[in-house]
Amino acid sequence: MDTIRLAIDVEGGDFGPEVVISGILEAKAGSLIPFVPYLCGNKDRIEQIIVNSGGRDLLKNCEIVHCSERISPDDKRSSAWKQRADSSIIRSITLQKYGIVDASISAGDTAILLGAAHFILGHTDGALRPVLAAFLPTARQKPVLMLDVGANLECRTEHLVSFADLGFAYLSKYLGRSDVSVALLNVGTEPSKGTKTIISANEILKEKYNSYIGYIEGNGVLKGYADIVVCDGFVGNALLKSFETFYILAESVLAKDATLLKKFRDHISVIDPESYGAVPFLGIKGTVLKAHGGSTSRAIANSITTALSAVEKEAVWPKNMRPKGN
Amino acid sequence: MDTIRLAIDVEGGDFGPEVVISGILEAKAGSLIPFVPYLCGNKDRIEQIIVNSGGRDLLKNCEIVHCSERISPDDKRSSAWKQRADSSIIRSITLQKYGIVDASISAGDTAILLGAAHFILGHTDGALRPVLAAFLPTARQKPVLMLDVGANLECRTEHLVSFADLGFAYLSKYLGRSDVSVALLNVGTEPSKGTKTIISANEILKEKYNSYIGYIEGNGVLKGYADIVVCDGFVGNALLKSFETFYILAESVLAKDATLLKKFRDHISVIDPESYGAVPFLGIKGTVLKAHGGSTSRAIANSITTALSAVEKEAVWPKNMRPKGN
Structure with missing residues (x-):
């Protein structure tokens, strides 16, 4: 080595x-x-x-x-x-x-x-713009890779597709698996839902990846339905930052019960952003x-x-x- | 009555x-x-x-x-x-x-x-499009009104300003207070951050509302920094739905400890979407x-x-x- x-x-x-x-x-x-x-x-x-x-x-x-x-x-x-x-x-x-x-x-x-x-x-030839990815905790005890989380605020279809390409290339090598699943963040799972940009990215990804599972909603991210969630950098950034405060909210809920709060803290590493370390720029x-x-x-x-x-x-x-x- | x-x-x-x-x-x-x-x-x-x-x-x-x-x-x-x-x-x-x-x-x-x-x-004269709002829990034990959460996916500056107008009119009457604070969701708090749409909405809101507190990031929503958070319907929908799964994530974290899980459930109503009931369409x-x-x-x-x-x-x-x- x-x-x-x-x-x-x-x-x-x-x-x-x-x-x-x-x-x-x-x-x-x-x-x-x-x-x-x-x-x-x-x-x-x-x-x-x-x-x-x-x-x-x-x-x-x-x-x-x-x-x-x-x-x-x-x-x-x-x-x-x-x-x-x-x-x-x-x-x-x-x-x-x-x-x-x-x-x-x-x-x-x-x-x-x-x-x-x-x-x-x-930046690499395939990438349109460099992309910021982040690992988030999920209810399935394995993280999800979400991208972009803030480098590209306004995205066209080809940007979203390139995020999927970069995320897939990274995660499949990092995990040593060729079946990592890819999903596209949307406001619903019906085919008619979403913006034109999202709908056309969905069409392209469907053809491109066997492991593409289609649309995912905000509640699917933390449930861990996909290994990779693709979204524009504005919504990705908002989600990432809000997830970071989840344990603050949970702690405020439990603040009146010191024993419970202490036990909760012992369990909380899975939703603690500290435990996920850093993520690479992709592209x-x-x-x-x-x-x-x-x-x-x-x-x-x-x-x-x-x-x-x-x-x-x-x-x-x-x-x-x-x-x-x- | x-x-x-x-x-x-x-x-x-x-x-x-x-x-x-x-x-x-x-x-x-x-x-x-x-x-x-x-x-x-x-x-x-x-x-x-x-x-x-x-x-x-x-x-x-x-x-x-x-x-x-x-x-x-x-x-x-x-x-x-x-x-x-x-x-x-x-x-x-x-x-x-x-x-x-x-x-x-x-x-x-x-x-x-x-x-x-x-x-x-x-729809009302002032409103450009009807808007869907939602109450979310915060760490300050008071909810925040977020809008739009899914009716308007792609927004121009004037849409974001109209969301602020509608949210302010509703919440100030509902709470009987004239000082409800308004914030604009963004990817950072520095003046240069965000899209052109966001930056110009920020300029207008600054002039329009004394209780406008400027940009808020994803982590500020749950911290309860503002009474009203304005955003486009795509990001609002993603945030709303992800917040609904927080307690699912917390429960998965605590699932190995039945006593702790039970106690947590007793405390969790503040982050339970059920406790917030319904919200009106505005406009x-x-x-x-x-x-x-x-x-x-x-x-x-x-x-x-x-x-x-x-x-x-x-x-x-x-x-x-x-x-x-x-």
Whole structure:
């Protein structure tokens, strides 16, 4: 098994570099796949945090890539990839461009990361636009891959079909199964329901995939009727974010009963977004994973596991297509 | 207090007339507002069910409106309002048109009911299209009114603004408050986020309502940040239906622990769609409430309470604008 080289944007995420580095230490301790992290961020601070957190061994088994710039809230997100080339989020992508790493992870701004992945690595021939996917929990105890969840807000038929293509290619490799089922989100399951865009995408997908199961409604997503749910980025984003608050709602319901609340928390990992780690951008010439902005160290560790597995299975981008590095 | 005359489509709903009639009996027993139900459906069957359920008193205090037709799955939903004029769902609307009742409720097909309300009663001048709203639970223990949830799938700016107008007019009267807050669903809260349609609706709403609080994301809906959330009918429908499955997901999480599951069920009414009853179509010249297809008798009873309250507060349509009946 080759050692995987993984760039990690240490400055990305809502909770700062300490939490990201903790997550790396957790992943290092638990990972079955050997990897070398390339820590992108402020070198002095990274070293200090590693020493403070008692992770001196990590210093011998990682590369630190000093980044001198920081993204500011005033930066234009669409052009940050060239204006802030020496920020940690952009460098984590550039390292992949030059073949120095096999994949990268960031919990930073989605639009900036997507722009950098798109313009620095390029998008694949089949893809119309790069796509953001997300795993969601279901009542069947297996997650569903939903896409797009925010990169493409207004979609034509061919966009929806390309989401199905990208999702199917990724998930079938990631799970090692050729029968992953695909569904199209709609407001009903009758053939006449939905917009013209949806109705024509349905016709195309029906011909294209044996494992296409047709329309799915909002209530079918969490019931786990399909392995992949295709939708435009506006509705996908709204659903994804609302699902993240489900456990907040459940907890508010149970707040008056401390014992019950504690027991519920013990059971809740399946609907806890932290347990799902990161998802890759699809349609990009490389393996770029976006972790949740609010990732805890456990979520970062899970994101690393997902990234290593995606690289090993060549689920996003084949090994022989990766740039040769130094 | 005037006695309210309420048409009820006894044949509508997934569980048949027995459940609807049970709901009417529950509402009769518990309602503080006096009302006479106009039971639309098959006369013989209605009388039989009332007798069987031990509700003979109801027979003395209701009107039975015999309907000779039934909606068939082959009927075109857009023209059912004229093709099946003597079906229970259409008659419940016609009774309102002729001033025989003050409001109506159906748990039948949304598209058929909306078409009938639109074409038989007409839509209000300010409204571009009739709108379907829904109450959703939130973590603040008060519901949020979301609209549209499925009647208008593709919306221009002026549609979104009209949803805000209709929702504000309804909820401010229903709650008796002039400060109900309005938010616009978007994929982010920064001013640059979203489609052109959303961005221009945001500009208009900002000028129009003091209580407009701007963009809300999918995770803000359930957190209860706003009293009213405006969105297009496609995303609203997907969110509404997904919220309905939250408790199914929670139950699947807890299924291994019978004690915990039982306790959870005791607490869960706040996220149980049944407890919210029905919501009116907005932008229609009359008070037409759509109850959930899967309504239990308790949900029907709650729907009746909502309808009586909406009529009394003139929340949907003013009393002096109602047609004069016999």
